Amino acid sequence: xxxxxxxxSISSFILKDCIMAKIGVFICHCGENIGAKVDCTxxxxxxxxxxxxxxxxxxxxxxxDPGQESVKRAIRENNLTGVVVAACSxxxxxxxxxxxxxEAGLNPYMCEIAxxxxxxSWVHNDPVMATEKAADITRSMVExxxxxNNLQPIEVPVTxxxxxxxxxxxxIQAALDIANAGQEVVLVEREPTLGGHMAQLSETFPTLDxxxxxMTPRMVEAAQHPKIRLLTYAEVVGVDGYIGNFHVKVKxxxxxxxxxxxxxxxxxxxxxxxxxxxxxxxxGLGKRxxxxxxxxxxxxxxxxxxxxxxxxxxxxxxxxxxxxxQLNSINFEMQDEFIDLEIGAIVVATGFQVQDNxxxxxxxxGKYKDIINGLQFERLASxxxxxxxxxxxxxxxxxxxxxxxxxxxGSRDPSKGVRYCSKICCxxxxxxxxxxxxxxxxxxxxxxxxxxxxxxxxYDEFTRRAIEDDEASYLRGRVSKVWEENGKLMVRGVDTLxxxxxxxxxxxxxxxxxxxxxxxxxxxxxxxxxxYDEYGFFNExxxxxxxxxxxxxxxxxxxACQSPKDIPDSVAQASASASKILALFSKEKLEREPVVxxxxxxxxxxCWGCVLACPYNAIDKKDILDRSGKVIKRVASVNPGxxxxxxxxxxxxxxxxxxxxxxxxKQIFAEVMGL
Amino acid sequence: xxxxxxxxKRVREILSSGxxxxxxxxxxxxxxxxxxxxxxxxxxxAEKLVLDSACIANLSGYLVTEGLLSDEKSVGIFLRxxxxxxxxxxAAEAQLNPEQVVILGFDxxxxxxxxxxxxxxxxxxxxxxxxxxxxxxxxRNPQLEQIEKMSPKERFEFWQAEFSRCxxxxxCRQACPMCYCRRCIVxxxxxxxxxxxxxxxxxxxxxxxxxxxxxxxxVGCGNCDRACPVNIPLRLINAxxxxxxxxxxxxxxxxxxxxxxxxxxxxxxxxxxFIL
Numbered sequence: 031x032x033x034x035x036x037x038x039s040i041s042s043f044i045l046k047d048c049i050m051a052k053i054g055v056f057i058c059h060c061g062e063n064i065g066a067k068v069d070c071t072x073x074x075x076x077x078x079x080x081x082x083x084x085x086x087x088x089x090x091x092x093x094x095d096p097g098q099e100s101v102k103r104a105i106r107e108n109n110l111t112g113v114v115v116a117a118c119s120x121x122x123x124x125x126x127x128x129x130x131x132x133e134a135g136l137n138p139y140m141c142e143i144a145x146x147x148x149x150x151s152w153v154h155n156d157p158v159m160a161t162e163k164a165a166d167i168t169r170s171m172v173e174x175x176x177x178x179n180n181l182q183p184i185e186v187p188v189t190x191x192x193x194x195x196x197x198x199x200x201x202i203q204a205a206l207d208i209a210n211a212g213q214e215v216v217l218v219e220r221e222p223t224l225g226g227h228m229a230q231l232s233e234t235f236p237t238l239d240x241x242x243x244x245m246t247p248r249m250v251e252a253a254q255h256p257k258i259r260l261l262t263y264a265e266v267v268g269v270d271g272y273i274g275n276f277h278v279k280v281k282x283x284x285x286x287x288x289x290x291x292x293x294x295x296x297x298x299x300x301x302x303x304x305x306x307x308x309x310x311x312x313x314g315l316g317k318r319x320x321x322x323x324x325x326x327x328x329x330x331x332x333x334x335x336x337x338x339x340x341x342x343x344x345x346x347x348x349x350x351x352x353x354x355x356q357l358n359s360i361n362f363e364m365q366d367e368f369i370d371l372e373i374g375a376i377v378v379a380t381g382f383q384v385q386d387n388x389x390x391x392x393x394x395x396g397k398y399k400d401i402i403n404g405l406q407f408e409r410l411a412s413x414x415x416x417x418x419x420x421x422x423x424x425x426x427x428x429x430x431x432x433x434x435x436x437x438x439x440g441s442r443d444p445s446k447g448v449r450y451c452s453k454i455c456c457x458x459x460x461x462x463x464x465x466x467x468x469x470x471x472x473x474x475x476x477x478x479x480x481x482x483x484x485x486x487x488x489y490d491e492f493t494r495r496a497i498e499d500d501e502a503s504y505l506r507g508r509v510s511k512v513w514e515e516n517g518k519l520m521v522r523g524v525d526t527l528x529x530x531x532x533x534x535x536x537x538x539x540x541x542x543x544x545x546x547x548x549x550x551x552x553x554x555x556x557x558x559x560x561x562y563d564e565y566g567f568f569n570e571x572x573x574x575x576x577x578x579x580x581x582x583x584x585x586x587x588x589x590a591c592q593s594p595k596d597i598p599d600s601v602a603q604a605s606a607s608a609s610k611i612l613a614l615f616s617k618e619k620l621e622r623e624p625v626v627x628x629x630x631x632x633x634x635x636x637c638w639g640c641v642l643a644c645p646y647n648a649i650d651k652k653d654i655l656d657r658s659g660k661v662i663k664r665v666a667s668v669n670p671g672x673x674x675x676x677x678x679x680x681x682x683x684x685x686x687x688x689x690x691x692x693x694x695x696k697q698i699f700a701e702v703m704g705l
Numbered sequence: 706x707x708x709x710x711x712x713x714k715r716v717r718e719i720l721s722s723g724x725x726x727x728x729x730x731x732x733x734x735x736x737x738x739x740x741x742x743x744x745x746x747x748x749x750x751a752e753k754l755v756l757d758s759a760c761i762a763n764l765s766g767y768l769v770t771e772g773l774l775s776d777e778k779s780v781g782i783f784l785r786x787x788x789x790x791x792x793x794x795x796a797a798e799a800q801l802n803p804e805q806v807v808i809l810g811f812d813x814x815x816x817x818x819x820x821x822x823x824x825x826x827x828x829x830x831x832x833x834x835x836x837x838x839x840x841x842x843x844x845r846n847p848q849l850e851q852i853e854k855m856s857p858k859e860r861f862e863f864w865q866a867e868f869s870r871c872x873x874x875x876x877c878r879q880a881c882p883m884c885y886c887r888r889c890i891v892x893x894x895x896x897x898x899x900x901x902x903x904x905x906x907x908x909x910x911x912x913x914x915x916x917x918x919x920x921x922x923x924v925g926c927g928n929c930d931r932a933c934p935v936n937i938p939l940r941l942i943n944a945x946x947x948x949x950x951x952x953x954x955x956x957x958x959x960x961x962x963x964x965x966x967x968x969x970x971x972x973x974x975x976x977x978x979f980i981l
Binding site: 553556632633634635637638639640643645664682684685686687695696700 | 798799800885886887890893895896897898918966969
């Protein structure tokens with residue numbers, strides 16, 4: 031019998047694992063992906079020599095139908111006890127091959143993937159070394175599989191109620207799609223109204239239909255839907271549990287107005303003496319009172335009191351709103367309330383913010399009143415905005431004769447802004463130029479740009495229209511400085527196509543500000559337990575093949591919280607998330623991977639480090655009693671229904687009492703020693 | 706009355722009143738500057754008690770002897786501030802009920818010792834807080850500073866040389882009040898993560914495992930250091946790790962009975978210098 035390298039010094043009952051083992055090794059070329067760097071035929075020959083390996087073969091594409099069939103046939107013909115597929119990352123095809131093994135009568139957890147693509151062929155150049163490394167990786171998995179155990183899936187019930195976090199267009203769309211399929215939805219929005227950024231927009235590209243006209247009916251539909259429970263001015267503050275069984279805590283922030291009795295008559299808003307507060311909805315271009323609705327079409331159309339600016343809260347005197355309210359709906363004693371929800375799946379649609387332009391000192395944002403950002407221009411152009419849709423300068427209320435638009439003010443600028451393209455700015459700047467041309471006849475718009483990125487249905491036609499029909503003048507180049515001179519904003523830039531510096535005297539400058547993640551996005555991601563990238567955008571499970579799932583099972587993403595997106599993309603992703611959730615809700619029970627931790631109660635020291643370390647609250651304290659009922663010792667006990675198999679407790683446990691099914695210490699040790 | 710006589714009187718009092726069933730203290734050792742632990746069960750036995758500057762061992766580990774506290778009776782124990790911190794950690798890790806521990810506190814230098822006021826671990830919170838306050842500016846071990854100046858390679862070689870003497874007697878583990886596990890990871894052989902024989906790799910593995918297991922838990926009492934028969938400066942490793950957790954997580958081991966173990970707890974503002 032060939033000598034197993036593992037067993038020079040290991041006791042005989044481990045040896046048994048190897049003598050009994052009949053492992054099949056299937057080496058995939060993945061076309062050229064692996065085959066070009068790793069000599070798969072040689073690898074198959076090497077693995078065939080390894081103790082315990084009954085068959086080792088290579089093939090062009092094992093994930094294909096004939097490939098999978100050959101694996102199944104090999105299992106049946108050789109009575110294999112375990113399978114190693116040396117191929118791409120287990121995130122790609124582990125499920126595929128485990129299913130194939132199950133179809134051939136093998137327990138699916140007796141199949142393991144050796145990743146020789148992402149971790150070998152893609153990252154190495156030297157074919158000889160790469161082949162050696164592939165052999166190491168594969169051998170290590172063979173050693174692991176020899177110690178794998180048959181595992182049975184765990185069934186858990188599914189709570190058929192979805193939570194949608196964020197009431198912008200993406201959140202509303204997801205909520206409506208789920209609710210229209212007959213499932214319950216809780217829609218949580220932290221602002222006092224639904225609508226998000228889309229409600230602030232004037233017209234939308236590429237069709238120039240009015241944003242409010244297409245948005246507000248959706249808002250009303252969501253609010254009135256019998257299957258949707260709407261919680262506005264509310265924040266998700268805690269998420270526990272797991273797919274199908276989340277426990278969510280929501281903070282209902284005190285509105286100081288009883289929404290049950292309030293009819294939204296607006297008397298309090300009209301009579302509030304404190305009317306000079308900068309309006310968030312109008313991006314600082316308009317004013318609002320201390321008791322207010324963000325805009326006239328707010329849903330719900332019930333006001334809230336801005337505690338920080340309310341005269342009563344500041345001085346203890348005023349209460350004008352209390353006096354004028356005929357329904358006694360104002361309640362200054364109102365407190366934040368917390369509600370607990372049982373949820374099966376979550377859509378995160380928390381949206382974006384615009385970057386703070388003050389990082390560009392040279393552009394003078396914040397210094398000169400007539401330098402505004404794109405979102406502020408939307409408010410100027412909006413019929414419901416502070417100027418009723420007239421393009422007027424914030425400084426003196428005059429109509430600007432020349433506007434300079436500066437694209438990529440923040441985007442594609444690693445030095446001061448963000449490295450990525452914000453995706454929507456080329457389109458909305460073209461739209462701004464068109465709206466300006468339509469509203470101010472003879473107005474001259476100059477647009478500094480780096481590239482015009484107009485990929486999308488009707489998008490390039492749209493930018494061409496701005497140039498050809500509405501005479502927007504595009505200058506390819508960057509702006510170096512903006513300053514004021516004789517009442518004009520002087521914009522110095524370069525026209526790289528002419529190769530000349532230019533100075534334009536403008537009446538208004540609009541910065542196409544970068545789209546960035548919400549300022550609290552990273553904290554929020556930690557609260558709900560999903561991943562995020564360096565910019566604070568939430569990570570999808572797989573950029574191409576699982577773009578709407580987060581890496582946490584049961585939590586899905588929609589809209590610009592994942593990456594900059596326009597309205598069509600946000601809506602499409604929201605519907606995709608909804609369809610994923612409806613698929614989840616189509617089952618009574620959910621099968622969960624049996625990869626859960628177990629505790630050795632004999633050796634457990636009861637230090638409770640694992641109880642604290644467990645991110646899923648899956649570990650309880652358990653009393654061990656003697657016959658008389660006296661507590662002899664207390665140990666940790668893992669609830670397999672809650673355990674997500676992350677292994678945090680295992681790595682924490684000092685006495686090595688915890689172990690993880692599918693990744694047992696024995697398996698990991700064999701894997702390491704097999705290298 | 707000397708502090709020793711004061712405490713002898715107190716020991717007799719609490720034993721005869723039944724407030725405690727036993728007092729753990731010090732008695733004369735084999736040489737003039739050595740003390741050995743004393744387990745006093747009757748007021749008469751208190752006569753053997755010695756309390757002076759040579760009493761340096763941290764006795765708290767004896768409290769977690771299997772079954773000692775399971776009858777819910779109290780035990781008195783002589784402790785310096787580091788020992789009191791150990792009590793807090795053992796309480797936070799659910800190894801004992803601090804209400805059962807009557808502390809006879811003392812502190813001092815090489816010349817003399819003074820009594821510390823208080824009885825229960827929580828009575829000493831202010832003293833421990835002031836030690837934490839002074840921790841960053843306290844005079845550092847010159848040997849530790851010297852090691853920190855070394856290049857990573859030199860440092861590795863230094864520790865390799867130190868660990869090469871290790872005979873795997875596990876005296877450090879036995880002496881440490883934090884090593885209370887019923888089965889230590891080195892005694893687990895399925896699989897055998899830590900090699901049992903005293904060769905280079907096994908020695909390195911054992912000492913690195915111990916350093917990690919003590920991170921955020923070591924109070925620097927020096928029991929391990931004194932127990933080591935081959936004089937490996939174990940205290941330096943643990944002092945280094947204590948400094949790391951203090952700097953990274955503002956964690957000073959044994960502040961209170963409810964302090965969360967630093968490596969098992971997660972706070973949103975924990976520094977993450979290595980994970981995106």
